[in-house]
Amino acid sequence: MALDERTEEIAMTIISNAGAARGAAFDALKAAKAGDFQTAETLLKSADEFSRTAHKTHSELLTLYAKGAFEGGDILLSHAQDHLMCAALAMELIGELIDLRKTIQKNTGKEEQQ
């Protein structure tokens, strides 16, 4: 496979997996908003798996770069990295938001009992 085809495939793999991770993270947040923490947990796990694939592919890209296989500067690749970072941030923040919702629910539960 020609290198530009390979880099395009790498970029598209990163974009779609990072994208799916971000999508699953937002769906998890939606579930948590509705009080369904179990579904939220499952969706976060699925986000994690997609993200792992994206990161693995990204490492492959960095290895190719370190070997001097290409010079870099490809706009599609930087776009893919943009997606990767967006997904990472979304997952991290959404994890925190879900935890926060759990705590709030626990505390309101306590208040109601008192």
Added chain:
Amino acid sequence: MKVLLICAGGMSTSILMKKLEKYAAAHEIELEILARGMNDYDDVYSKFDVILLGPQVSYQKSSIENDTKKPVAVIAPYDYAVGNSENIFKQIKKLYPGQ
């Protein structure tokens, strides 16, 4: 068939669009296709039969459905990554059986 592809910025769907156009030409499928970003489809969507989303905007599916009242589906991450045109056309046919 008229297919609108939507992703975050319209970049990766542009690449997918080229692959789908190639496949359609090779298989004599009549296809009108356009790739747009999330904030950039308002003025064009009415002309299309179906809307396909990149996996990165999957969580916007219901809001796009509400906005456009068109059949909407999300492309599977693997099909999207490798540009699996055959699967994607199957998905389009499912959304729009008239074609």
